[in-house]
Amino acid sequence: MTIAPESRPLLPVATTPHYARGKRAAATCYWKCADQCAHPAPNPSANEYFRDVASKALSRRVMLGGMAVAAGAVVIGAEAIGAEPAAASTLAGKGHGYGRGKGLSFGPIETQDWTVDDVVVPEGYEWSTIIRWGDPILPGGHAFDVTRQSPAQQARQFGYNCDYLDILPSNPRHLRSMVETRRGRRGLLVANHEYTNRDIMFDDSYDDATKRAIERAAHGMSVVEVVRRREGGPWDYLRVAPKNRRIHMDTEFTIDGPAAGTDAMRTVEDPTGTKVRGTLNNCAGGTTPWGTVLSGEENWHGYLITSGEDERDARYGIETGSTRYGWELDDPRFDTRNAGYENEKNRFGWVVELDPYDPTAAPVKHTALGRFKHEGANVIIAPDKRVVVYMGDDERFEYVYKFVSKNRMRDGDDRRTRAYNKTLLSEGDLYVAKFQGDSPAGEIDGSGSVPSDGAFDGTGEWLPLVVDGESAVDGMSVEEVLIWTRIAADRVGATKMDRPEDVEPNPFTGNVYVACTNNSQRGSAGREAATEMNPRNANRDGHIVEIVEGDQTSTWFAWNLLIVAGDPSVNDSTYFSGFPADKVSPISCPDNVAFDTDGNLWISTDGQPSAIQKCDGIFRVTLTGRERGNVEQFLSVPRSGEACGPLVDVRDKMVYVNVQHPGDDGSFAEPTSYFPDYLDEGERGPVGSWRGPRPSTVQVYKKHGGRRWW
Numbered sequence: 001m002t003i004a005p006e007s008r009p010l011l012p013v014a015t016t017p018h019y020a021r022g023k024r025a026a027a028t029c030y031w032k033c034a035d036q037c038a039h040p041a042p043n044p045s046a047n048e049y050f051r052d053v054a055s056k057a058l059s060r061r062v063m064l065g066g067m068a069v070a071a072g073a074v075v076i077g078a079e080a081i082g083a084e085p086a087a088a089s090t091l092a093g094k095g096h097g098y099g100r101g102k103g104l105s106f107g108p109i110e111t112q113d114w115t116v117d118d119v120v121v122p123e124g125y126e127w128s129t130i131i132r133w134g135d136p137i138l139p140g141g142h143a144f145d146v147t148r149q150s151p152a153q154q155a156r157q158f159g160y161n162c163d164y165l166d167i168l169p170s171n172p173r174h175l176r177s178m179v180e181t182r183r184g185r186r187g188l189l190v191a192n193h194e195y196t197n198r199d200i201m202f203d204d205s206y207d208d209a210t211k212r213a214i215e216r217a218a219h220g221m222s223v224v225e226v227v228r229r230r231e232g233g234p235w236d237y238l239r240v241a242p243k244n245r246r247i248h249m250d251t252e253f254t255i256d257g258p259a260a261g262t263d264a265m266r267t268v269e270d271p272t273g274t275k276v277r278g279t280l281n282n283c284a285g286g287t288t289p290w291g292t293v294l295s296g297e298e299n300w301h302g303y304l305i306t307s308g309e310d311e312r313d314a315r316y317g318i319e320t321g322s323t324r325y326g327w328e329l330d331d332p333r334f335d336t337r338n339a340g341y342e343n344e345k346n347r348f349g350w351v352v353e354l355d356p357y358d359p360t361a362a363p364v365k366h367t368a369l370g371r372f373k374h375e376g377a378n379v380i381i382a383p384d385k386r387v388v389v390y391m392g393d394d395e396r397f398e399y400v401y402k403f404v405s406k407n408r409m410r411d412g413d414d415r416r417t418r419a420y421n422k423t424l425l426s427e428g429d430l431y432v433a434k435f436q437g438d439s440p441a442g443e444i445d446g447s448g449s450v451p452s453d454g455a456f457d458g459t460g461e462w463l464p465l466v467v468d469g470e471s472a473v474d475g476m477s478v479e480e481v482l483i484w485t486r487i488a489a490d491r492v493g494a495t496k497m498d499r500p501e502d503v504e505p506n507p508f509t510g511n512v513y514v515a516c517t518n519n520s521q522r523g524s525a526g527r528e529a530a531t532e533m534n535p536r537n538a539n540r541d542g543h544i545v546e547i548v549e550g551d552q553t554s555t556w557f558a559w560n561l562l563i564v565a566g567d568p569s570v571n572d573s574t575y576f577s578g579f580p581a582d583k584v585s586p587i588s589c590p591d592n593v594a595f596d597t598d599g600n601l602w603i604s605t606d607g608q609p610s611a612i613q614k615c616d617g618i619f620r621v622t623l624t625g626r627e628r629g630n631v632e633q634f635l636s637v638p639r640s641g642e643a644c645g646p647l648v649d650v651r652d653k654m655v656y657v658n659v660q661h662p663g664d665d666g667s668f669a670e671p672t673s674y675f676p677d678y679l680d681e682g683e684r685g686p687v688g689s690w691r692g693p694r695p696s697t698v699q700v701y702k703k704h705g706g707r708r709w710w
C-alpha cells in the first residue's frame with residue numbers, strides 16, 4: 001500500500017559549513033524562536049500536576065455532561081457525547097454528508113530522509129506553487145530579483161516564511177462554514193509571514209540597515225486574490241487586485257479589549273494605548289465563521305529588549321542586551337529601555353484579527369484573549385452562539401487556554417452583521433486548562449508505557465482567569481491578568497504541557513485536539529517529570545491530546561491521548577489509540593492541526609529532521625471506527641522546511657500547504673534547497689543565477705489525464 005514517490009532530478013546540493021546538519025537547522029531556532037529551546041524554559045512556577053483531587057465531584061459532573069471515557073475506549077468522538085455536536089448543527093451546512101466519508105483517496109507516501117530537497121506527493125497527484133516569497137502583489141511591485149531587493153519592493157511583495165494559510169471565497173456570503181468555504185473559482189488567499197533568515201535572503205551587496213528594513217517589510221501577513229478556471233483545479237494569484245494587501249511592521253493596528261488604553265499599553269508614540277505599528281512572528285491562526293482571520297503573535301520576545309528591572313519580563317524570556325534582528329538600531333521602540341517606550345513590549349504577544357474582505361480596515365489586537373506566545377487561535381460556535389476560541393502557548397511547560405465570548409454570534413452576511421460579529425472577541429471569559437490523569441502516578445514512569453487501564457486519559461477543568469469582566473486571580477487586576485497571562489495562569493495552577501502549539505476543535509464533534517510538539521526538558525533536573533498527559537521524559541517526538549468537551553462553554557472536560565508520536569520502527573514508546581504501530585506512517589513533532597470536510601484530522605509537523613531524521617510533512621489521522629489512530633503521510637516538504645497550514649478540501653480533492661523555511665540550514669552562497677524552482681536534470685541556469693530557496697504556498701491536486709488544467 002505504500003507508494004514510492006516519483007523522484008525529481010535535482011541539482012547536486014551544495015555542502016554548507018554554515019550551520020549544523022542533521023537537525024532542525026540551527027538557523028531556524030536562531031531566527032524563528034530566539035533559541036528559546038537553548039535557554040531554560042521560563043516557567044519556574046511550582047504549580048504541580050495534581051492527581052485524584054476532587055475527582056468525585058469531577059467525575060459526577062463529567063458523566064452528567066453525557067461523556068463516557070471508558071478505559072481503553074477506542075472511540076471517543078461525537079457518538080460519545082450525549083448531545084448533538086455543537087458545531088455540526090451550527091456550522092456544517094446541509095446535504096454534503098459531512099463526517100461520513102473517509103475523505104481524500106490516496107496511498108501514503110514513503111517517509112523521506114531529511115536531506116531530500118523535494119515536495120513529495122502521493123501517486124496520482126501533482127503540485128505547483130500558488131505564490132512564492134517576493135512575488136509582487138501590489139501596484140508598483142516588480143518581479144522578484146534576489147539581487148535587487150528593497151524595503152519598498154518587499155512591502156509590495158509576498159512576505160517571507162509563510163505559516164498560517166487559508167483560501168476564503170471571494171465573497172463572505174459564500175462562507176458557509178470553516179471547513180466548507182465554497183471557494184469556487186475566485187478566492188482570497190491569506191498567509192502569515194512568521195520570521196526572516198537574512199543568511200539565505202541576501203548576498204553580500206546589501207548593507208545591514210537595508211537588510212533589516214527589508215526584513216521588517218517581509219514580516220506580517222498577506223492577502224492575495226486567486227483565480228482558477230474550474231473547481232478542483234490549480235489556482236493562480238492576481239498581481240493586481242482590489243483586496244491584495246500586505247501587513248508589515250509599519251501597518252497600523254488597533255488595540256482593543258479590557259487592556260486597551262490602560263497605562264501599561266501607552267508609549268510616547270501612542271499616548272492612547274490603543275494603536276500600534278506592526279505585528280511580530282505571526283505563526284499559526286484560525287478563520288472565523290464571519291470571514292476574518294486570526295493570527296498568533298508567537299516568539300515576539302526575540303525582537304524587543306527589556307531592562308530586566310520588571311521581573312515579569314523574565315516569565316516571557318524577553319531579550320536583555322541586544323536582539324538577533326537588531327531592529328533597535330533603527331527604531332527606538334524595540335529597545336524598551338528608551339524613555340517613553342517602556343511599554344512597547346506589552347503591545348506584542350496578542351491574537352490579531354484581520355478582515356481580508358476590507359483592505360482599509362486596521363487589523364485588531366484583541367487583549368481579551370491574553371498575552372503569551374500565541375501559536376494560533378481556533379474558533380468554534382457553541383450551541384448558544386457564543387464564540388469559543390482555543391489557544392496554545394508554544395513553549396516548554398506552558399499552557400492551553402480557552403476564551404468564551406460574552407456576546408453571541410449573529411447569523412447573516414450583511415455589512416452590519418459582519419461588523420457586529422467582528423466585535424465578539426473584544427469581551428469575554430478567559431480560562432486555562434488543568435488536566436488530571438486517572439491512573440496511579442507509579443504507572444506513569446516517563447517511558448511512554450501505557451498504564452494498566454489501557455489509556456493515557458482523565459478529566460480536567462478550565463480554570464477561570466477572567467469571568468464576567470472581573471479578574472478571577474487573587475492580587476491581579478483584569479488588565480494585569482491579560483497582559484501577564486502566564487503569571488496569572490501560574491497562580492491558579494494550570495497544567496504544564498509539552499509545548500502546546502495548535503489547539504483546534506473538530507467542527508463536526510466539538511472535540512478539541514492539542515498538538516504538543518515536544519519537550520526535551522521534561523523530566524530533566526529540577527523540571528517536572530512525566531505526567532499522564534505528557535507521559536514521556538525527554539519528549540522529542542510530541543503527542544496529541546484529545547479533549548472531549550461536554551459543551552463548548554463548560555468548565556469540565558474529559559481527555560485522552562490520541563497519539564504518542566515517533567517512528568515506531570525504532571521507538572517502542574509510540575501509541576496510536578490502539579491502531580497497530582507497524583501500520584502507520586512515522587510522525588514526530590506535530591505542530592499545526594486541521595480538519596478536512598469529512599472530519600478527519602490532519603497534522604503538519606515541524607522538527608522531524610531533528611527527531612527522526614526525516615523531512616517534515618503533512619499526515620491524515622482517522623478519528624473514528626476501526627482505523628482510529630491510523631496515520632497516513634500525504635506530503636513531504638523539502639529539506640529543512642516546515643509544513644504549515646495545512647488546508648484540505650475533500651470536495652475539490654485538493655490539499656494546500658505553506659512550505660516555511662526550506663533550506664534554512666544553508667547560506668546564500670551555498671543553498672541546501674532549490675525549492676520551488678528546481679531545474680530539470682542536466683539544466684543549468686545562467687552563471688551567477690540564484691535558484692532559491694523561496695518559502696511558498698503549495699497546492700496539490702489530482703493529475704488530470706495528462707491534459708492541462710487551463
Ligand code: FEO
Nearest residue numbers: 283298375394501
Ligand atoms: Fe511558530 Fe510554535 O511554531
Ligand code: CA
Nearest residue numbers: 439455456457
Ligand atoms: Ca489512564
Ligand code: CA
Nearest residue numbers: 283284591606
Ligand atoms: Ca508552528
